[in-house]
Amino acid sequence: MxxxxxxxxxxxxxxxxxxxxxxxxxxxxxxxxxxxxxxxxxxxxxxxxxxxxxxxxxxxxxxxxxxxxxxxxxxxxxxxxxxxDTEEKLLPKNDPKLRSQVIQWVIFEASGIGPAQGQSNFYCRFNSEKIPFAINKCANEIKRLYGVLNKSLEGKEYLVGNKFTLADAMSYPMVRGHFFSGVESIDEFPNLKAWIERIDARPATQKGLNVPVPDKMKEYRENPEKLEEFEKLMQSYFKDRLKI
CATH class of the missing domain: 3.40.30.10 (Glutaredoxin)
Structure with missing residues (x-):
């Protein structure tokens, strides 16, 4: 029970x-x-x-x-x-192969996409000193990871079993903010771009994005002044915390 x-x-x-x-x-x-x-x-x-x-x-x-x-x-x-998850909406329990595939993509995000974009966020947005080598290195790694996702989404709507699972849910919040992480356009990854748009239409996911405060990613993309204001705020925070 x-x-x-x-x-x-x-x-x-x-x-x-x-x-x-x-x-x-x-x-x-x-x-x-x-x-x-x-x-x-x-x-x-x-x-x-x-x-x-x-x-x-x-x-x-x-x-x-x-x-x-x-x-x-x-x-x-x-x-x-x-x-x-008693209905196995996001993580299969009774099919070991499908379960493994979902967990593989979850770990792919945790070990690849998350760290790469986290580092890029710092060098692109939160560090007051812009270091071109670091910014370019991060962007190239993010694009490499996006290429893996894009290829894996060829002919599919979602990463595993052609249904929305944990594999999609964990990568989506990071990938949708690609511009924030220094990758302005993902036009070269059409399957990935369509995947983002598909998940954008999920009401539960959108509700989750706005917890505990309203999501700012769209506003930052459409309003450079708001993005710059947030960058300065975070640069001040990191300067004080890291003594940089």
Whole structure:
């Protein structure tokens, strides 16, 4: 018998922070949200470090399972599916091959796309000193990874089993923000571009993107002044935190 979920999500706006809320919304799992104020260093407070010793968002606490904490977005996604995806909407349970394929793409995002775009975000947006070598290196790696996705999506709507799964849900929040990570256009990846547009139309995913604060990615793309304002804010934060 599946326990009725009672979950608190600790997160903030952003590409990585939106992954668990997308999973929760797609699975229809009720949850509460605590917005972690990163610029106030709330993620380093003792109470939060008990939930995530690494001092990063996102994290969850499953109160229905003795206040069990889970940190790291990939671990959270798999945990939620293993415990509450009874209809196998996002993660197959009874087909070992399909399950493995989904998990392979989830790890592909966690080990490739996420780190590559995270590094690029820093060098393109958050570091006040622009270093062309670092920016170009990150962009080239992102494009290489996008090429892998684009080829794998040839003749398919989604990455595994031709249906929306965790494989798609975990990469989408990062890839949709390609311009923010230094890859202005993805016209050279038509399958990937169509895939983004397809997922853009999913109401649950869009709802998840706007947790706990309204998603800003579209606004940043359409309004360079807003993007520049955010960049300066984050540059000030990182300058103070990293002493750069």
């Amino acid at each position: 599946t326990t009725s979920p009672d979950i608190t999500l600790y997160t903030t706006g952003g590409q990585n922070g939106g992954k668990p809320s997308i999973i929760l919304e797609e699975l229809g799992i009720p949850y509460k949200v605590k917005n972690i104020e990163l610029r106030k260093n709330e993620q380093f407070e003792p109470w939060f470090l008990k939930i995530n010793p690494n001092g990063k968002i996102p994290a969850i606490v499953d109160h229905s399972k003795d206040d069990f904490p889970v940190f790291e977005s990939t671990a959270i996604a798999i945990y939620l599916c293993e415990n509450y």
